[in-house]
Amino acid sequence: MLWTWALKTVPWKTILFHVPTIVEAARQLYETTRVPPATKEARPQPPASLDALRRAVEDLEQRQAQQAALFADLARQVEALATAVEVLRARVAYALVASSVATVLAIAVAILAWRR
Numbered sequence: 001m002l003w004t005w006a007l008k009t010v011p012w013k014t015i016l017f018h019v020p021t022i023v024e025a026a027r028q029l030y031e032t033t034r035v036p037p038a039t040k041e042a043r044p045q046p047p048a049s050l051d052a053l054r055r056a057v058e059d060l061e062q063r064q065a066q067q068a069a070l071f072a073d074l075a076r077q078v079e080a081l082a083t084a085v086e087v088l089r090a091r092v093a094y095a096l097v098a099s100s101v102a103t104v105l106a107i108a109v110a111i112l113a114w115r116r
Contacts, residue, residue, distance in 0.1 A: 011084040
């Protein structure tokens with residue numbers, strides 16, 4: 001029972017619409033944070049010159065900017081999902097009120113019909 005309720009309340013259409021973006025963002029995150037197996041065991045050697053050190057710092061800053069953009073994109077997607085869930089919650093509340101009113105009216109009509 002709870003499982004069917006969860007299936008109905010999840011905004012599957014919105015999630016399926018954003019799946020390619022989520023997969024691409026996850027792939028980018030994985031690629032930027034992945035360490036090749038050969039470098040896991042051996043520590044990277046510090047740069048020998050000041051220019052190499054500057055390039056390494058620039059590379060790190062670029063990766064940090066890419067990850068920040070990725071996290072910002074993920075945050076926007078989570079916000080969109082939260083908005084969709086809030087809209088669905090409001091619709092469910094409206095449907096509950098409407099079905100309650102319809103039930104009361106049906107009972108009233110049934111009572112009136114029975115008395116005649």
